[in-house]
Amino acid sequence: MAKLNIVLYEPEIPANTGNIGRTCVATGTRLHLIEPLGFHLDEKSIKRAGMDYWSELDVTTYVNWDDFCEKNPGAKIYMATTKGRHVYTEVSYEPDCYIMFGKESAGIPEEILKANPDTCVRIPMIGETRSLNLSNSVAIVLYEALRQNQFDHMKLQGELHRLRWDD
Template identity: 80%
Template sequence: MLNIVLFEPEIPANTGNIGRTCVATNTRLHLIEPLGFRLNEKAIKRAGMDYWDQLDVTTYIDYNDFLEKNPGAKIYMATTKAPNVYTDVKYEPDCYIMFGKESAGIPEEILVHHKEDSIRIPMVGDIRSLNLGNSVAIVLYEALRQNQFAGMNLEGHLHRLEWDI
């Protein structure tokens, strides 16, 4: 099972959307405090819709608490400062992919120890970053693809009609 880690997320709608994506992909969500919202806020529940109660989510008081409770975890750091493109790494089935807070990303004091495991989504020009929910979806689905979408529905079905052959 893959793991998404949000370092000090600030916007409840982003976290709610990411939570819904995690439920849809059977991915664990890890939230490192402080959070810019309360987990019982309407905005987070609205974005996560009625899936929030199905979410496997763990909170941590800080980054060190996260590391202590997940010893030996393989962590990829998603950041615009990374030297590696997100498609150039091999995601292990139980790895952790960390994303920073919306206003500042992952602190450089953490990144400096993770050069080989830092990944970025390519962008043109001086765009600062993509939306956090979009970034999580892009990288998570690449990790899922590399792991053959293990345990996921790979085929959809029409409800009332047959496919035209």
């Protein structure tokens, strides 16, 4: 079973993290938060964005990048960045890989990117657009990884409540 991982490096905006948490719950994805965070995890705004799903979230926090690396040795980490050499659809996401996103104001530090050039991926944009919203970026890349893994363990068909599709 695919068990993807989303990593947020020093996220700053609680609503983004709450929305990402909700996406992780809806997809069975683990969330990893690398401190410092720009908020407290018990703030109302993060719980409001994550709604009542936050208690179901598989989330782990780390004191810094080194702590994350020590606790996840050998992890295959794709790094979403506007500086990436590859488009996010050009790589093959393993069922247990990690997809990392940087903080809203600065992204992933360039020294981390430079040490991992082959796993840096980019969402294409027009012109000089600085970046997309963090929670939107996570959803775009995560759903590509899920698609590549055949949406393993996910409900693939919806149901009408009063009618049948063939009525």
